Amino acid sequence: MIKESQLDAHKANQKYTVDSGDYFIHYIPAGATFRFVDLEGNQAADTLFYNAHNPAERYSATDTIREQGNVYLTAGSQLRSNENQVMLEIVADTCGRHDTLGGACATESNTVRYDLEKRCMHACRDSWMLAIAEHPEFDLDKRDISHNINFFMNVPVTHAGGLTFEDGISAPGKYVEMKAHMDLIVLISNCPQLNNPCNGYNPTPIEVLVWDTHH
Numbered sequence: 001m002i003k004e005s006q007l008d009a010h011k012a013n014q015k016y017t018v019d020s021g022d023y024f025i026h027y028i029p030a031g032a033t034f035r036f037v038d039l040e041g042n043q044a045a046d047t048l049f050y051n052a053h054n055p056a057e058r059y060s061a062t063d064t065i066r067e068q069g070n071v072y073l074t075a076g077s078q079l080r081s082n083e084n085q086v087m088l089e090i091v092a093d094t095c096g097r098h099d100t101l102g103g104a105c106a107t108e109s110n111t112v113r114y115d116l117e118k119r120c121m122h123a124c125r126d127s128w129m130l131a132i133a134e135h136p137e138f139d140l141d142k143r144d145i146s147h148n149i150n151f152f153m154n155v156p157v158t159h160a161g162g163l164t165f166e167d168g169i170s171a172p173g174k175y176v177e178m179k180a181h182m183d184l185i186v187l188i189s190n191c192p193q194l195n196n197p198c199n200g201y202n203p204t205p206i207e208v209l210v211w212d213t214h215h
Contacts, residue, residue: 003075005092012209023131031213040204052183092177127189
């Protein structure tokens with residue numbers, strides 16, 4: 001569902017550019033609104049969400065899919081935790097579809113999907129591990145790396161029940177905007193994947209905008 005935002009990007013309290021292959025880890029308070037912008041199009045932002053006060057409570061694909069009855073995320077979708085609490089809601093979306101099934105690339109999956117020589121290529125799982133190693137203040141460890149959302153990524157479900165990685169349906173400047181329902185830790189790996197068409201074989205930066213609770 002395409003829904004434009006009412007917020008002015010120039011009035012965002014915080015603005016960050018996340019280069020392709022880089023990570024972003026940040027605290028977002030309840031009530032704040034934040035936006036991911038696909039600056040050049042066809043990028044995939046692999047994202048994890050945690051309860052900032054209890055990281056064992058985290059985004060759950062199964063709870064989210066079950067409660068909304070849809071495997072894709074868009075405006076109006078409520079993202080739920082493994083305790084079935086609403087963590088955040090997508091309030092605006094100009095892309096129209098985001099994947100919650102495809103998972104994140106890892107050196108192991110690169111090897112299985114593509115070739116043994118691809119194992120050394122950078123992967124989202126490595127970015128998350130680097131983020132939590134370099135930011136111990138968030139109190140996350142390897143066990144906290146769980147199932148993620150791939151914002152802007154197009155992974156259709158086939159009639160046979162399989163998944164296919166297709167060309168992205170995003171475009172330069174498209175965005176997804178969310179409102180936090182609890183204090184959150186947001187962890188993004190801006191996907192460096194070069195081996196499938198989800199980002200046009202050309203990883204590009206994304207932008208993160210945050211409006212505080214008084215916007």
